[in-house]
Amino acid sequence: MPNKKNLFLSCAVLAVTLITGCSSGGDAESSEDGVDSVAESGGDAKGGATKSPAADDSDSGRPQIRLDTTQIEEIRMYQGYLRCLKDHGVPISSKGSKMPEADPGTLWFPGVDVAKEYPEVEEACLGKRPLPPAELDPKKNPDYMDDYSKWIACDNRRGLKVNPLPDGGGWNYKPGVTQPRNADQIDKECMIEAFGGE
Template identity: 85%
Template sequence: MPNKKNFFLTCAVLAVTLTAGCSSGADAETSEAGVDSVAESVGDAKGGSSKSPADSDTGRPRIRLDTTQFEEIRMYQGYLRCLKDHGVPISVKGNKMPEADPGTLWFPNIDVAEERPEVEKACLGKKPLHPPELDPQKNPDYMDDYSKWIACDNRRGLKVDPLPDGGGWNYKPGVTQPRNADQIDKECMIEAFGGE
């Protein structure tokens, strides 16, 4: 698995496979049903336009900073089921997450948005949204929070190098990482982005 932490595209996959957990928060109760994508009409003063929920955040499950890895995987089930229904190869969890139901769907081995954009568009209304705190477009303090996250990880023994764009981090080469790396990273992320 690559060393690079990129929580915008692969957070759930990395978090659940326990490489260095970057999972975020969510409500597990709403995770399995997903949201049907139904076009809605949105008008404006100049005549109106058509917009679907897949183009917005409407109705999509929202991950929180404090969501557990297990909750996050449950939240992704509606999206993964949709991908599978559209022909994307999806496997069950196998031994990747022993505490999960044996029928839990797992993430595809492809970048669906890049390789099957029509399927990504069809299923986007079911894909969980990452916490707004982790979105540089929505968090004006993102880079400051990101710097605090990296500093906390390093201070607590998870030795990482930040990426220049703030999109994640790499493990420092030649360093033995602590056994509780996932826990450290999660706690540091919540502390940095949650303002604690």
Template identity: 40%
Template sequence: MSKLTRRTRSAVLAGLGAAAALSLLVACGGSGGHGGTASKDKDVVSINSPSASGASASASAAAESGRPRLRVDTTDAERTRLYQIWTDCLHDHGVPAGHKPGSTAWSIAGDITKYPAATTACLPKRPIEPPEEDPAKNPHYMDDFRTYIKCLNDGGLKVKGLSDGSGWNYDGESSLTQAQESRLDHDCEVKAYK
């Protein structure tokens, strides 16, 4: 894993490879919100907020109805389990997938935008990110983001937040292990995005 940049959680899926993350981002219109990169991070696709019109707000509410909603304090294991249900559905509906070495879980290997029937069929299983981690839904997002970055630095992870709040870059060497970084990241998310 490269220790250069970490994107925020609602950018791409956890546990899926970089190719799967990229195809999911393309399918969902890009990144935003809060999460990570590569194998260390919990990348998840973002959810676009509805416009002020009643029709699109109703359509958005209908699209989110019944879908699993993640919370800021959702564990990595639970997040991975919920996204794996969605990934399994995509695979069952014809989206190419494979297994990472030593894993029985499917990792999407194709661009899901090429499979509109599968994405429509599996939409009810796609988890919804916490509204606190969506800049379009959280009016205090940038304040929360700055609190998150300060917490990471106070915990020993030397990072510098990106000016748009979409993630951070390493800003020096850290003595923390990957497990310690992951735990600190989760704890800081819970603290900042309450």
């Protein structure tokens, strides 16, 4: 699990901490510089891709991840994007042993930053890359910073000891703290509670 968690990743939602395409991996106790990211989002919280006046044409028709999308559902949503990358020459492998519950033919994320290493491919495949939940986009969620504060407070209350980033862009593990084994689950549940609250 990465040491630093950012909201604006170009690959996956917060729960998908195994992604290496736009983050470096590691576990909570050994990694010092890993990053999780989530791309800017569009669409509504129910999962339907909607086009707002500010939405880019590239968002139209893209799969929409919801706050409650499971990790395996999200991996499935990424298959079209990953197939496109592979078809355009980006080295993509199958999931191997990274996710035993996934189908054997599931494509996995590349070990490179596609936007930097293959910008023309990223542009060609962007329309297939899923959008993260709109609630995680400060441009679309006017209560973002309040929700973010609730998320951090929930993580810490439940034993996932983290320090917020000043810009609200994610968090870092508190140094010297052994994190719970179910850290991903805690973080996902806290995120849903904070950003999906009534």
